[in-house]
Amino acid sequence: MKKILVVDDSSVIRMSLEFFLKENDFDVVLAEDGAQGATKAEAEKFNLIITDINMPNMNGIDMISKIRTQDANKFVPILVLTTESDSEMLKKGKEAGATGWIVKPFTNEDLLATVQKVIK
Amino acid sequence: MKERLQNIIKKSQNLLEEVYVELGTNYGNVTKTVEDCLKESKSLVEQFKQRISTGENNILHSVKEIENNVGDVVEGFWTIEQDLDNLVQVFSQSFVVVEDIEKNISKIKDSSELMEVVALNAMVVAIKSGKNGGGFTFVSESLKNNATATIKLTDDVLGRGEMVRDEFESLQEILKGLIVKSKNLNELIEKNITGRFYELYQMIEEFVDFLENLYADAVAIRKPVYAIMQNLQYQDILRQSVEHVDMFLQHFFEPKDFVNDDNLLDFLATKEFICDFSLIVFNEAKMQVQTNVHDFNEALGDIDARIENLNSKGDAYLKTHKSVTASGVSSLIQSFSDSLKVLLEEIKKTDNIKEIIESKEQNLFRNMKLLQEKNNEFFGLIKVFRNIIVLGRIEISKHEALKDVDNSIDNIEAVTDIVESAVKEISECYEQITFTDTKVRDQLEKLFLENSLFVEKLNKDIGILYEYMSQVRSMLFNSLGGFEDLEHKIVANVDKSKSDMNSLDKYLATIEDGITLCSVEKSLAYKQKKDILNSRGLSEWIVHNEEMHKLIEKFTVYRHREQAKFLSGIDHSGSSVAEGSVSLF
Numbered sequence: 256m257k258k259i260l261v262v263d264d265s266s267v268i269r270m271s272l273e274f275f276l277k278e279n280d281f282d283v284v285l286a287e288d289g290a291q292g293a294t295k296a297e298a299e300k301f302n303l304i305i306t307d308i309n310m311p312n313m314n315g316i317d318m319i320s321k322i323r324t325q326d327a328n329k330f331v332p333i334l335v336l337t338t339e340s341d342s343e344m345l346k347k348g349k350e351a352g353a354t355g356w357i358v359k360p361f362t363n364e365d366l367l368a369t370v371q372k373v374i375k
Numbered sequence: 376m377k378e379r380l381q382n383i384i385k386k387s388q389n390l391l392e393e394v395y396v397e398l399g400t401n402y403g404n405v406t407k408t409v410e411d412c413l414k415e416s417k418s419l420v421e422q423f424k425q426r427i428s429t430g431e432n433n434i435l436h437s438v439k440e441i442e443n444n445v446g447d448v449v450e451g452f453w454t455i456e457q458d459l460d461n462l463v464q465v466f467s468q469s470f471v472v473v474e475d476i477e478k479n480i481s482k483i484k485d486s487s488e489l490m491e492v493v494a495l496n497a498m499v500v501a502i503k504s505g506k507n508g509g510g511f512t513f514v515s516e517s518l519k520n521n522a523t524a525t526i527k528l529t530d531d532v533l534g535r536g537e538m539v540r541d542e543f544e545s546l547q548e549i550l551k552g553l554i555v556k557s558k559n560l561n562e563l564i565e566k567n568i569t570g571r572f573y574e575l576y577q578m579i580e581e582f583v584d585f586l587e588n589l590y591a592d593a594v595a596i597r598k599p600v601y602a603i604m605q606n607l608q609y610q611d612i613l614r615q616s617v618e619h620v621d622m623f624l625q626h627f628f629e630p631k632d633f634v635n636d637d638n639l640l641d642f643l644a645t646k647e648f649i650c651d652f653s654l655i656v657f658n659e660a661k662m663q664v665q666t667n668v669h670d671f672n673e674a675l676g677d678i679d680a681r682i683e684n685l686n687s688k689g690d691a692y693l694k695t696h697k698s699v700t701a702s703g704v705s706s707l708i709q710s711f712s713d714s715l716k717v718l719l720e721e722i723k724k725t726d727n728i729k730e731i732i733e734s735k736e737q738n739l740f741r742n743m744k745l746l747q748e749k750n751n752e753f754f755g756l757i758k759v760f761r762n763i764i765v766l767g768r769i770e771i772s773k774h775e776a777l778k779d780v781d782n783s784i785d786n787i788e789a790v791t792d793i794v795e796s797a798v799k800e801i802s803e804c805y806e807q808i809t810f811t812d813t814k815v816r817d818q819l820e821k822l823f824l825e826n827s828l829f830v831e832k833l834n835k836d837i838g839i840l841y842e843y844m845s846q847v848r849s850m851l852f853n854s855l856g857g858f859e860d861l862e863h864k865i866v867a868n869v870d871k872s873k874s875d876m877n878s879l880d881k882y883l884a885t886i887e888d889g890i891t892l893c894s895v896e897k898s899l900a901y902k903q904k905k906d907i908l909n910s911r912g913l914s915e916w917i918v919h920n921e922e923m924h925k926l927i928e929k930f931t932v933y934r935h936r937e938q939a940k941f942l943s944g945i946d947h948s949g950s951s952v953a954e955g956s957v958s959l960f
Contacts, residue, residue: 268607270604
């Protein structure tokens, strides 16, 4: 079973993603902010990381940059799931090492299709 | 105003968090319940399917086994029927043999009568010969007496032969009766058992179809549940939007004491901006919550309808197929058992027939033995005839006068030969009958043994089927119970969600307060700003507040950031991607 790390400060979003991904046969691990996400990404091997951008302690962009410095996570796909749609931010995300960018609100179908595409 | 607005923001944030976390948790539970129950139901359906379709120890295998065995029994009875037919044929052949005996006995009788005549002639010749024929008189008298004894023996043998024939006839009748019974039994099996297998197959298929159908319906409940889960993400957007307003309140809504002539216009313009922006956010939140409430209600209604559908389907199935699910299996099994009972009773009756056949056959055998003994007496009489002939020839050789009876003695010898050959033939017939009788007995033994083996096998198989069918019933009820459990849990969650929705109404009321407050404050600020601008001879006032600009840059919802920039007069021509869009790098 493929394992996905979901990083989001909103408990509702974490919950919603967890159930949706589990429903589609993924194993899900949750983190509440960027710092926790980076720690979990280092401790466990994931097939995909989904992260929000605006979070306390460490934001998503910084977390991505940190994760990319971890040897085991140089090539792990990272999807950003955010309310941020500014092109400049997208550019920053890409530079930090994100694989893709999904602007909220998203549909479950789009999310699943993207997850399946990048996890392949 | 700041405090009141902050209260509204705080209250709305709390309500928003509370309601959405409640809904999220609630629907998280619903989703988990759906998934757990579906997994359980799926596994039950799979188990059910596996149990009936694969492996050696399964229901279809058992049904097939029984069907084969019933087929074996039917075939067995058919063979018995054929064998019985053959036996009747054998008996018919035995009739021919009995008739042969009768013919031979008649031949002996005729010969003996002829001998009586010849003996009388010899006596006449002996008398005519006077003194010289004295020795021959004894010969001719012995001849006559022996012929009379032979005739008497033939009558005895004929009497016994008739008895044997009667016994053969009665046995044949019994066998014919057995054939009829065997045919009836076959029909009984065909009617009560064979035809029921199709019904059983159909019933099992129906079980599986229904469970799969019910499972598909249960799976479909996911759709509205996930629609609700998907809608929960708007809470996150709303939360961030409300936070933007809060940020402004924290930083810019200074108490009036700090406002002086120099910063009054900045203060009023900022206040107007904050009210404007708050109105945008509040209106958006109001609209979003209203949309969500509508969507939630629709999804809840959808779930209700699906549950209702699931319920009514299950009820309808149980109602219309009560006989199948509850007592149907038992009744089918009962029907099998009843048929089996009838079968056993009929077979028991066959056992009586077996006893009758055995007793008849023993009787026949005893009579045959007696008949054979009587036949052996013929050999004694023939021996006497031969001695008489030898004596007769000696007497003839002594007296010339007896030369005339020489031909008669030759005739007597010839007749004796005929009688001897007839007696030998009769002996052969007896042997043949005894052989047939043993053959019939062996065949009957074999038939009855096969019969009881079939029944024993069938009885055992039906026992296994009964056990399997009981398992099917309990599995079916477990599966239905799983779906029922699912319904109860979902209904409980849906009810809780409906009550949670009332909190969203409270949220809307709070937002309305905010809208009213901001509208009033905005008008006041605008009016105040306009008056001051007029008094100073100015037409417009743009806030040049670096801190405010920096704060706007911190807005996490891009759309609001752009709206805030627009309202505050900052350049907002940055490019962006659409909401809901997916970009892969």
